[in-house]
Amino acid sequence: MDADGLAARVQALLDDHDPATTDRIDFLRTRFDAGLAWVHYPEGLGGLGADPGLQPEVDVALAAAGAPDNRPHTNIIGLGMAAPSILRFGTPDQQRRWLRPLWTGEEIWCQLFSEPGAGSDLANVATSARPDGDGWVVNGQKVWTSLAHDATWAILVARTDPALPKHRGLTFFVCDMSAPGVDVRPLRQITGESEFNEVYLDDVRIPDDQRLGEVGQGWAVTQNTLMNERVAIGGGTIPRESGAIGELVKAWREHPERRTAGLHDQVLRFWVEAEAGRLTAERLGQQQAAGLPGPEGSGAKLTHARLNQQVSALELDLLGDEALRYGDYSARRPVLVAHADSPAGWRYLRAKGNSIEGGTSEIMRNIIAERVLGLPPEARADKDTPWKELPR
Numbered sequence: 001m002d003a004d005g006l007a008a009r010v011q012a013l014l015d016d017h018d019p020a021t022t023d024r025i026d027f028l029r030t031r032f033d034a035g036l037a038w039v040h041y042p043e044g045l046g047g048l049g050a051d052p053g054l055q056p057e058v059d060v061a062l063a064a065a066g067a068p069d070n071r072p073h074t075n076i077i078g079l080g081m082a083a084p085s086i087l088r089f090g091t092p093d094q095q096r097r098w099l100r101p102l103w104t105g106e107e108i109w110c111q112l113f114s115e116p117g118a119g120s121d122l123a124n125v126a127t128s129a130r131p132d133g134d135g136w137v138v139n140g141q142k143v144w145t146s147l148a149h150d151a152t153w154a155i156l157v158a159r160t161d162p163a164l165p166k167h168r169g170l171t172f173f174v175c176d177m178s179a180p181g182v183d184v185r186p187l188r189q190i191t192g193e194s195e196f197n198e199v200y201l202d203d204v205r206i207p208d209d210q211r212l213g214e215v216g217q218g219w220a221v222t223q224n225t226l227m228n229e230r231v232a233i234g235g236g237t238i239p240r241e242s243g244a245i246g247e248l249v250k251a252w253r254e255h256p257e258r259r260t261a262g263l264h265d266q267v268l269r270f271w272v273e274a275e276a277g278r279l280t281a282e283r284l285g286q287q288q289a290a291g292l293p294g295p296e297g298s299g300a301k302l303t304h305a306r307l308n309q310q311v312s313a314l315e316l317d318l319l320g321d322e323a324l325r326y327g328d329y330s331a332r333r334p335v336l337v338a339h340a341d342s343p344a345g346w347r348y349l350r351a352k353g354n355s356i357e358g359g360t361s362e363i364m365r366n367i368i369a370e371r372v373l374g375l376p377p378e379a380r381a382d383k384d385t386p387w388k389e390l391p392r
Helices: 003-016 024-033 052-064 076-089 092-104 218-234 243-254 261-289 297-324 344-355 361-372
Strands: 109-112 128-132 135-142 153-159 170-176 182-187 196-207
Touching (some): 243 261, 261 297
Parallel strands (some): 109 153
Antiparallel strands (some): 153 170
16 A cells, blocks of 8 residues: 555545535544554455555544544553553454554553562562463552553563463463453653552453463563554654643743843754654654564653753753743643643643653663663662562
8 A cells, every 4th residue: 555545545444534514523434444453454454454654644644634534642651551462462462352443542551560669679579360160360569550541451471380481381361351350550740730649459350362372371461562662752753843842842932031042052952853753763663663662662752751851951040930830730631632732831740751751761761771781780789589489
């Protein structure tokens, strides 16, 4: 499928389903069925097996015609992490069941990975999954779970064999967030919001047909998911001067009276770094779309976190007293809005989490050192010890 063929399919979709008169969800479902959701996915799963570099042309053409999008910022985990894992490790039935409502946004996804005793060392998870009849019974606690309060489904890694070393006794599941025994509790963050949660799993039953990959293959599935997550956080195809750098440049242009030679130098340096990061992340996004997310995504994620924090801090310096205005510190669930619609103080505070979520910056540096640069790995005394014998 080439660009001309995609353009013809877009026009056919618009001719048969006028965005002005077609129900939003009906239009999105039809777009998925036409293979125009993510064009690089296989036919029947929202795509046409086309070059992923052609996706922006489809998105631009549909946006220009007034077509609705699938509000990707409301289902970041589903689109950026769950979908690639389902595509790679899911059965045909699982792919048909989950990918369409995931892409349309009818079903929101969250990620049950981190635990109070297993964050940076994710392979140390203690949440257990015990076989029971034709399914599994899961018990444990997860933490820092974004969107759990809105999610229909969760990707879940749990320990199925504590007698094996920690990396080899894990299995990957999809958990129904409305199942009995799932308890979601909000965690308040520095912005005042509770966009993430702690989740308790108390005898939660998961059918075996909601297992993703083979029993004991959980770490391989998890690694693939994490590499996709880091690419999703660190970049993808985004417009120039979007996000934090866009807001800094906007403030610079709107306040000429506050400019100094030193600030000019800092703004320009950050702009160049942000553009280099954007182009690198775009290339990694294409690699991800081809089903080949690699450890290089850790570099994009590390750069994203550092730049977001530095750029948002400089924006506060530039705005001065104006930046101290912050509307609401009350405990609340966030209303997801565009980055630019939030105050500068919110951007500064929220950026503090960028170096923690999706893997800490320290862990990203370890991954880059060992798996990109090929440096000697750190000594790991627990690598071959059965998990149940490890001190806790």
